Amino acid sequence: MALLQVRGLKVAYGGIRAVRGIDLDVDDGELVCLIGANGAGKSSTLRGITGLVHASGEIRLAGKRLGGLPTHAIAREGVALVPEGRGIFARLQVWENLAMGAYARRDKGVDEDLARVYELFPRLAERRQQIAGTLSGGEQQMLAIGRALMSRPRLLLLDEPSMGLAPLMVRKIYDTIQAIARQGVTILLVEQNAHLALQVSARAYVMESGGITLAGTSGELASDPAIQAAYLGS
Amino acid sequence: MLDLLRRPRTRSQARAALILLAVLLALLPFLTEAALGRSWVRVLDFALLYVILALGLNIVVGYAGLLDLGYVAFYALGAYLYAWLASPHFGLHLPFWAVLPLGAALAGVFGVLLGAPTLRLRGDYLAIVTLGFGEIIRIFMNNLNAPVNITNGPQGINLIDPVHVAGLSFGKTQQVLGLTLSSAHFYYYLFLAFTLATIFIAYRLQDSRIGRAWVAIREDEVAAAAMGIDTRNVKLLAFAMGALFGGLAGGLFAAFQGFISPESFNLWESILILCMIVLGGMGHIPGVILGALLLTVLPEALRYLGDWQRLVLGEVLVEPTDLRMLLFGAALVLMMIYRPEGLIPSRQRKREFHAEDGVLEQEQASLYDTRT
Numbered sequence: 001m002a003l004l005q006v007r008g009l010k011v012a013y014g015g016i017r018a019v020r021g022i023d024l025d026v027d028d029g030e031l032v033c034l035i036g037a038n039g040a041g042k043s044s045t046l047r048g049i050t051g052l053v054h055a056s057g058e059i060r061l062a063g064k065r066l067g068g069l070p071t072h073a074i075a076r077e078g079v080a081l082v083p084e085g086r087g088i089f090a091r092l093q094v095w096e097n098l099a100m101g102a103y104a105r106r107d108k109g110v111d112e113d114l115a116r117v118y119e120l121f122p123r124l125a126e127r128r129q130q131i132a133g134t135l136s137g138g139e140q141q142m143l144a145i146g147r148a149l150m151s152r153p154r155l156l157l158l159d160e161p162s163m164g165l166a167p168l169m170v171r172k173i174y175d176t177i178q179a180i181a182r183q184g185v186t187i188l189l190v191e192q193n194a195h196l197a198l199q200v201s202a203r204a205y206v207m208e209s210g211g212i213t214l215a216g217t218s219g220e221l222a223s224d225p226a227i228q229a230a231y232l233g234s
Numbered sequence: 235m236l237d238l239l240r241r242p243r244t245r246s247q248a249r250a251a252l253i254l255l256a257v258l259l260a261l262l263p264f265l266t267e268a269a270l271g272r273s274w275v276r277v278l279d280f281a282l283l284y285v286i287l288a289l290g291l292n293i294v295v296g297y298a299g300l301l302d303l304g305y306v307a308f309y310a311l312g313a314y315l316y317a318w319l320a321s322p323h324f325g326l327h328l329p330f331w332a333v334l335p336l337g338a339a340l341a342g343v344f345g346v347l348l349g350a351p352t353l354r355l356r357g358d359y360l361a362i363v364t365l366g367f368g369e370i371i372r373i374f375m376n377n378l379n380a381p382v383n384i385t386n387g388p389q390g391i392n393l394i395d396p397v398h399v400a401g402l403s404f405g406k407t408q409q410v411l412g413l414t415l416s417s418a419h420f421y422y423y424l425f426l427a428f429t430l431a432t433i434f435i436a437y438r439l440q441d442s443r444i445g446r447a448w449v450a451i452r453e454d455e456v457a458a459a460a461m462g463i464d465t466r467n468v469k470l471l472a473f474a475m476g477a478l479f480g481g482l483a484g485g486l487f488a489a490f491q492g493f494i495s496p497e498s499f500n501l502w503e504s505i506l507i508l509c510m511i512v513l514g515g516m517g518h519i520p521g522v523i524l525g526a527l528l529l530t531v532l533p534e535a536l537r538y539l540g541d542w543q544r545l546v547l548g549e550v551l552v553e554p555t556d557l558r559m560l561l562f563g564a565a566l567v568l569m570m571i572y573r574p575e576g577l578i579p580s581r582q583r584k585r586e587f588h589a590e591d592g593v594l595e596q597e598q599a600s601l602y603d604t605r606t
Binding site: 075083089103104 | 443458459460461462463464465
């Protein structure tokens, strides 16, 4: 059975139906991406899964129902969200941000994981004493991902990690995402930049005005003429 | 000396500084009485009371970032509970050690009651609701004298029992160990004990798991929830903890004054306590203490302005009370212009207001992410 199983997920803001009953699966250890244009409902899907907005439908993590749980409880189940706009604690130092990521943990492996994050992001290790708000956009994105990893998540949700970053930095972030996936972390990646997302992921879903219109392996989708025309600009 | 306490060069130096501070605090009321008169010992008492209040409000505003403009309501609840349980008003005379915790607990419960409906509010909106809450409590106290006389209305409650310890009433001047101690002296030591306990608790809270959760919520509530922090309970806890200290200070105030009325708990008090925090350095304990001490002592000192005018000019040109408020306002405006982070801000807050040049440069350079 899939690690994350979403059935008939609906999210509405007042009368506006942002997500209109989608099905979605992410297997253990898989990197799956959810692509689509601005306003297609990608971020709302993540917000619905993490309990940040009210959602109907069924959400299961390894068989356990998450629907109706508050955000913090879902986080404690092992779902780590890297929100759009990163949501770092701007006035805290880099290491304090990372420590906050392990807030809900009570086991002894935190220092080990901190070392692993610093290894993954040497930039953060150099700047561990720096105030997070003074980091560059790319470094803040690294910090947000590193902080999410500190909770040792079963499922990592990434919301537009390339947003507002210089091309070189985007490349770097995506290399790291691939490295994290290779370490066995299950990732659901939401991305507007379809080209990039299809390169790194194994499977992909395409979202359009609140519904999933296409699904398949990333290779298939990348060569799909409709996708190429709509998202890959060729 | 404070610097020595924080960064002692040697162990013995630290101990010496601590002993010096303890002796100074112990002798302070006597020195003050000798130098300035007994009324100043009372000012000292109030200063300590306000330190407790400011540290309590600092938990809500400084740590958790929830702007509470109705803090005085908790102070009022603690004071009124003390008056109800230890005065001729209901004929009850419970001892202070029983009433103080009850008052703190009652305030804590009301803290949660206020917090629960305001959980979704932030910033200005929260400030407005809390401001309303403060006024509601005051107006209740003002009007709950009919049909059943609970608060005695605007007249307030009089003849509240002073604190008794081992057969010693704190309300009278007495001889203890050959020293003549006035009521103000007794309360100084009592308040000092509570103040030290409050400072200790404030530090422990700041460094605790809960303290970190408060900071996370202050910084970014969504991210905090995503870290597994139960934002609802943690916010309610901030309100409850802050209210607890408000209630405690209220009880102490009632016992000390022997008389309370709704007038003592108006909006101005809430604003004053908030000013202490902002002036001293929000979220930073030494700053908050300094702010509380300054804002209780300075207005009293400014009372002498009338005498000085008579001495220098031969007549009182401007009423000292008017001038006091004017100077107070001017001081705050100057603070906001020249030192918005407060007198003794935490390192964090200081950085926020004065980005060092190096950081700024780095910030601008890294905008482009040229070094990869």
